[in-house]
Amino acid sequence: MTAFVLVPGMCHGGWCFADLTAQLRGLGHVVHPVTPTGIGERSHLLSGGVNLDTHIEDVTALLAAEDVHDAVLVGHSYGGMVITGAADRLPGRVDSLVYLDVVDSGYAVRPLPFFDPRATPHPLASVLQPLRLTGDPARVRRRDYVYAAGWDGESPFTPVYERLRADPTWTTHSLDGGHNLMRDAPGELLKILLDVATK
Incomplete structure (x- = not known):
C-alpha cells in the first residue's frame, strides 16, 4: 500500500485531514x-x-524517522511549499506530489473567521521565507494539482490552475468545493489520491 504524508495549509494542523486519514x-x-x-x-x-x-524539516524528519519510501506528499495551500521543499531535499523517498489549491505566493494572516476553531496564528517567517530548491522537480514520478472551483467569488488560484492545465508535466483536477477541499469535497479528493497511488 501507499504511504501518504498530509501537510496542512496556514494555521491548521494534521487534524484537518482526520476524515481523509481515516478513509x-x-x-x-x-x-x-x-x-x-x-x-x-x-x-x-x-x-x-x-x-x-522548519516545516520542511518536519516532513523530512518524519520520512526518515518512519523510514518512508515512495511517499505521496499532499500539501494544502501553504503546505504546497513544504512538500516541494521536502521532495527537493529527499528525492529518493518521494514518489508523487499532490497540491491542493496552492498559489505562487501569499501573505501571513490570522486565522480567518471560516477556519476551524482549532486554527492558530501561523508563524510569519514561514511565509516570508522564499523556497530554495536544489534539485530537479521532475525527479518525482507524478505531480498533481487539485483546484477548488467552488469559491464564493473568484478564486485567487485560477491563474495557477490555468497555467498548469496547459503544462503536460502536470495532472490537474477541478473539484466543486471551497479552499478547504478535505472538508468540502472529501470523497472526490480521496478518489484522486487513490489514483495517484496506483498509476
Whole structure:
C-alpha cells in the first residue's frame, strides 16, 4: 500500500485531514498527517526561528524517522511549499506530489473567521521565507494539482490552475468545493489520491 504524508495549509494542523486519514487507513494505506512546528497542538514550540525550513524539516524528519519510501506528499495551500521543499531535499523517498489549491505566493494572516476553531496564528517567517530548491522537480514520478472551483467569488488560484492545465508535466483536477477541499469535497479528493497511488 501507499504511504501518504498530509501537510496542512496556514494555521491548521494534521487534524484537518482526520476524515481523509481515516478513509485512507481504512483502505490499508499508511497515512501521516503533519502538524507543523508552531501550529495547533504544537503552538507551544513557536519561536522567532520557526520558518519554512522548519516545516520542511518536519516532513523530512518524519520520512526518515518512519523510514518512508515512495511517499505521496499532499500539501494544502501553504503546505504546497513544504512538500516541494521536502521532495527537493529527499528525492529518493518521494514518489508523487499532490497540491491542493496552492498559489505562487501569499501573505501571513490570522486565522480567518471560516477556519476551524482549532486554527492558530501561523508563524510569519514561514511565509516570508522564499523556497530554495536544489534539485530537479521532475525527479518525482507524478505531480498533481487539485483546484477548488467552488469559491464564493473568484478564486485567487485560477491563474495557477490555468497555467498548469496547459503544462503536460502536470495532472490537474477541478473539484466543486471551497479552499478547504478535505472538508468540502472529501470523497472526490480521496478518489484522486487513490489514483495517484496506483498509476
